[in-house]
Amino acid sequence: MTALKPPHWRVLAALSDGLPQHVSQLSRLAGVKPHQLNGFWQQMPPHIRGLLRQHDGMWRLVRPLAVLDETLLQEIGGRHGFQTLLKNECVSSNDEMLALARQNSAAAHQVLCLAHRQSKGRGRQGRSWQHRLGECLMFSFGWTFDQPQHELGALALATALACRRALAALGLETQIKWPNDLVVGGSKLGGILIETVRSGGKTVAVVGIGINFVLPKDVEQAVSVQALQHSAETAAVRTNRPSENSETRSPHFQTALQHSISVSRLLDTLLGELKQAFDSFAAAGFAPMLADYATANRDYGKPVRLLLDGKPLHEGTLAGFTEQGALLLDTADGRKTIVSGEISLRPSDTPPAAPPKRYLLLDAGNSRLKWAWVENGTFRHVSHAPYRDLQQLGEEWHNHGSETVEIVGCAVCGETKKAAVQAQLGKNIVWLSSMSSGLGIRNHYRNPAEHGADRWFNALGSRRFSNRACVVVSCGTAVTTDALTEDNHYLGGTIMPGFHLMKEAMAQKTANLNRPAGKVYPFPTTTSNALASGMMDAVCGALMVMHSRLKTRETDYTAKTQETDGGETSTGSGKKVDVIITGGGAAKVVQALPPEFTAANTIKVVDNLVIYGLLNWVEQG
Numbered sequence: 001m002t003a004l005k006p007p008h009w010r011v012l013a014a015l016s017d018g019l020p021q022h023v024s025q026l027s028r029l030a031g032v033k034p035h036q037l038n039g040f041w042q043q044m045p046p047h048i049r050g051l052l053r054q055h056d057g058m059w060r061l062v063r064p065l066a067v068l069d070e071t072l073l074q075e076i077g078g079r080h081g082f083q084t085l086l087k088n089e090c091v092s093s094n095d096e097m098l099a100l101a102r103q104n105s106a107a108a109h110q111v112l113c114l115a116h117r118q119s120k121g122r123g124r125q126g127r128s129w130q131h132r133l134g135e136c137l138m139f140s141f142g143w144t145f146d147q148p149q150h151e152l153g154a155l156a157l158a159t160a161l162a163c164r165r166a167l168a169a170l171g172l173e174t175q176i177k178w179p180n181d182l183v184v185g186g187s188k189l190g191g192i193l194i195e196t197v198r199s200g201g202k203t204v205a206v207v208g209i210g211i212n213f214v215l216p217k218d219v220e221q222a223v224s225v226q227a228l229q230h231s232a233e234t235a236a237v238r239t240n241r242p243s244e245n246s247e248t249r250s251p252h253f254q255t256a257l258q259h260s261i262s263v264s265r266l267l268d269t270l271l272g273e274l275k276q277a278f279d280s281f282a283a284a285g286f287a288p289m290l291a292d293y294a295t296a297n298r299d300y301g302k303p304v305r306l307l308l309d310g311k312p313l314h315e316g317t318l319a320g321f322t323e324q325g326a327l328l329l330d331t332a333d334g335r336k337t338i339v340s341g342e343i344s345l346r347p348s349d350t351p352p353a354a355p356p357k358r359y360l361l362l363d364a365g366n367s368r369l370k371w372a373w374v375e376n377g378t379f380r381h382v383s384h385a386p387y388r389d390l391q392q393l394g395e396e397w398h399n400h401g402s403e404t405v406e407i408v409g410c411a412v413c414g415e416t417k418k419a420a421v422q423a424q425l426g427k428n429i430v431w432l433s434s435m436s437s438g439l440g441i442r443n444h445y446r447n448p449a450e451h452g453a454d455r456w457f458n459a460l461g462s463r464r465f466s467n468r469a470c471v472v473v474s475c476g477t478a479v480t481t482d483a484l485t486e487d488n489h490y491l492g493g494t495i496m497p498g499f500h501l502m503k504e505a506m507a508q509k510t511a512n513l514n515r516p517a518g519k520v521y522p523f524p525t526t527t528s529n530a531l532a533s534g535m536m537d538a539v540c541g542a543l544m545v546m547h548s549r550l551k552t553r554e555t556d557y558t559a560k561t562q563e564t565d566g567g568e569t570s571t572g573s574g575k576k577v578d579v580i581i582t583g584g585g586a587a588k589v590v591q592a593l594p595p596e597f598t599a600a601n602t603i604k605v606v607d608n609l610v611i612y613g614l615l616n617w618v619e620q621g
Contacts, residue, residue: 007031008044009088009116013069016134017262020058045133063226065134066213066263067116076264077112080271082141085113091120093140094195094208101142101197101204108142108197108204112271115139135216135224137263140208143278149196149203153339154286154325156180156194159207161293162277163190166269170261172228175298178318178327182211183298187223209270213263229261283587284605287323287465291372291379294320301356301375304329306338314338317356320378323465330376359618360401362409362421362429363610365454366477369393369421371409372611373400377619382608387417394424401426408432408618410453410610432457432617439463439620441488455480457613458582459490464612465604466578469554471547473539474609475583477501481542483550485557486575491550496542499585502535520592536592543579543589544597551577578602582609 004012010029014021027034037059041052051061068076070086077084090096093115101108115138118131131138145152160180167174167182167189177183182190190211197204212224280288294300299318306314306329316331327338356376363370370384371393385392407429411418422429434451436443439460445451454474459482462472469486473479475498482493497505499517507514518528520536555574579601581589586605590598606612 003089004044006088007040009067010069011040012044012048012065012067012134013072015059015061016065016067017264018061018064018260020055020060023057023059026059047132048134063214064260064262066137067134068114068263068267072264073114073267076268076271079268080275082110082112082271082275085111087113087115089117089119090115092118092208093138094193094206095120097140097142097206097208098195098197101206102199105144105197105199105202105204108206109144110141110275112139112141114267131210131216131219135212135214136210137213137225137266138208138210139267140206141274143205143207145203145205145282146201147203147282149198151285152194152196152203152205154323155205155207155281156192157293157321157325158277158281158286158289159192159194159209159274161289161296162273163192163209163211163270164296165277166266166273167225167228169269169273170225170229170266171232172225172261173232174228176293176296177298178321179325184223184228185298187221188212188219189223189225189228207274211266211270213266225261225266283590284607285323286325287604288607290321290323291382294378295380297321300378300380317376319376328377358402358405359615360397360405360407360425361611361614361618362407362411363454363457363608363614364409364411364413364418364421366413369417370608370611372608372615374615377615379608379611382611387413387420390420390424393421397425403427406430406618408614410457410614412452412454432614439616441484441490443490445490445492452480454610455482455493456490457610457617458482458580459484459613460616461606461609461611461613462580464616465580465606466602468576468578468602469550470578470580471543471550472609473543473579473581473583473586473589475499475539475581475585475589479539479542479583481546483546483553485550486554491553493546494542496538499535499539502538503531506531520588536589539585539589540592540594543581543593547577547579547601551575576602578604580604580606580609582606 007030011026014026014029023034023037027037030037030040032040041049051063053060053062068086073084073086085096087093087096093113096113097108097111100111117133118138156179160176160182163182164174164176174182174184174189180192181188190209193208195206197206212222214226215224216222302318304316304318305312314329314331314336316329319328319330319335321327322337329336329338359374361372361374368384368386369390372379373381383392407425407427409429410432418431433453434443434445434448434456436448441459443451443456458472458474462470462484470484472482472484477498477500479496479498480493483491485491503517513527513531515528517532517535518526520533521529524530524533551574554577558575581603590603590605
C-alpha cells in the first residue's frame with residue numbers, strides 16, 4: 001500500500017462526511033494552489049479517486065468515508081474521558097495500545113488509538129481484518145481493571161452489546177453472533193478483538209473494534225453502516241414513516257448527504273455506550289447485562305452447529321450464556337458449556353428436539369413490580385413499572401404470552417397490588433412464599449409464613465453467584481441483610497428502613513431536617529451531606545456487622561468440626577464470606593464501603609436477584 005502524505009489525509013478528512021467543500025479551503029489544506037488540486041487528487045488511491053464530484057468550485061464525495069482529523073478525534077474522545085492517538089497508517093491499532101500497556105498499565109487506561117489504514121489488522125483466532133482506506137472505522141482502546149485476566153472472559157460480550165446499543169441509538173438494527181460479532185442475519189457488520197496485559201497487579205484490556213462504515217468491496221457476506229441506514233430509510237418510505245435519521249432529502253449538490261450518519265457521529269455514540277458498559281462491568285461484572293445480551297443474540301433459542309477448525313463439533317439448541325461469557329448448548333448428550341474463542345457458530349439444519357420452556361417471572365415489591373421473560377433458562381427481556389401503571393406488562397403479555405408460558409412470582413406487596421398484576425395477564429399467577437427448605441437450603445426463620453418471600457428468593461438466587469458463605473443485602477423500600485452459611489443454612493437477618501424511609505422519617509419527626517439529602521462524605525460539613533452520609537453509614541454498618549458475625553460463626557463452626565473429627569484446628573484469618581447485594585442503591589453502597597473491606601472480600605452487585613431465585617426454583621424445584 002502506497003503511503004499518503006499528511007496533506008492527503010487532511011483533505012480526505014475534510015471531505016469524509018460527504019458534504020461539499022470549497023476548493024479554496026481544500027487547496028489550503030493540501031498546501032497547493034486551487035488549479036493544482038486535480039493533480040493532487042490523482043495521488044489518492046484509485047477507489048477514492050472515483051468518488052469525487054465537482055460543481056461550481058465545490059468538491060464532495062458521493063459517499064462518506066471513515067476518516068477523521070486529529071482535532072475532531074480529540075474532541076469526541078474528550079467528551080467521554082478518552083485520550084486519543086491518531087494513526088493514519090500503522091501495523092495494527094491493537095499493537096500500538098499493547099506496546100503502551102506494557103510500558104505503563106495506568107497510562108494505557110482510556111487511551112484510544114484510531115487507525116485509518118492497518119497493514120496487519122487482525123480479528124479473533126488470528127484471522128486478518130480486510131479493508132480498504134475509508135471503508136472501516138477501526139480503533140483500539142485500553143481499559144485497566146483490578147480483576148485478573150481470567151475474570152474478564154465476558155468482556156468481549158459486554159463490548160459487543162455496547163456496540164449494538166450504540167447502533168440502535170442511530171436507528172440501525174443489528175444482532176450479535178456469539179461471542180462478539182456484530183451481524184445482520186448472515187452478513188457481518190463488525191468484529192471485536194480483546195487482548196490483555198498483566199502488569200503491576202492490574203490487567204489492561206486492549207479492545208480492538210472494526211465496523212464496516214461503507215460496504216467493503218473485497219469482503220463477502222458483509223454489511224455496512226451506510227447500507228443499513230439506506231435500508232432503514234427505504235423501508236420507512238415504503239411504510240410512510242420517518243426513520244431515525246431520515247429527513248426530506250434534496251437532490252441538490254449542497255444537501256445530497258447532509259443527513260447520512262457520519263463517522264464522527266458513529267464514533268461519538270460508540271464511545272458513550274462503551275464507557276457506560278465498561279464502568280458497569282468493572283463494578284458488577286457481566287451478570288446485569290446477560291438478559292440484554294441474550295435478547296440481542298442472533299441464535300439464542302435456535303438450533304445451531306458448532307464448528308472447530310471448520311469441522312462440526314456439536315449440534316444442539318443455544319440455551320444461553322454464563323456470567324463468564326461461555327455459551328450453553330443443549331445437545332442430545334446433555335448441556336455443554338463452550339468456552340469463548342474456540343469455535344465458530346453456524347445455523348443448523350437439525351430442528352430442536354422440543355419447544356423451549358418459557359416463564360414469566362414476577363418480583364412484586366412494595367413500590368414496583370419487576371418481571372422477566374425467561375426462555376431455556378436465560379432472560380430474554382427484563383422490565384419494571386409502578387403499580388399505578390402496569391400497561392406495559394399487559395402489552396407484553398398480549399404480544400408474547402401464551403398458554404405454554406408459566407407465570408411464577410413472589411410478592412411482599414398487598415393483595416390489591418397483586419390483583420392489579422393479575423388483571424394484566426391472561427392466566428393465573430403461581431405466587432410462591434417463603435419455605436422451610438428449598439433447593440438444599442434450610443430456612444431457620446422461626447415462622448416461615450411471616451418471612452418475606454423476597455428475602456427467601458434472594459437467598460436462593462445468591463447461589464448463582466457464590467457457593468461460599470455470604471451476606472445477602474437488598475436495598476429497596478427496606479434494607480434487608482441476611483446470612484447464608486457455606487453449608488446452606490439460611491440463618492435469618494435484619495430489616496431496617498431504606499434510604500427513602502430514613503429520609504422521610506427525619507423530615508416528619510424533626511424540626512430542621514426536612515431538606516434534600518446531599519452527597520456522601522467521610523466527614524460531612526453540611527446538614528444535607530450529613531443526612532446522606534448518615535443514612536449510607538447505617539446501611540454499610542449493618543452490612544459489615546452481619547459480615548463479621550457470619551465470618552466468626554463460620555470460622556468457629558469449622559474449628560469445632562475439625563476438633564470433633566480429631567483433626568488439627570485451622571488458623572489464619574478465618575473463612576471467606578462473600579457479599580451479594582441487589583436493589584436500586586446497591587452500587588452506591590458498594591462505593592461507600594471502606595476500601596480495605598472491598599479489597600479483602602468478594603462483593604457482587606446483582607440486579608433482579610429475586611428473579612434469579614425464582615429461576616433457580618422453577619428449574620430445579
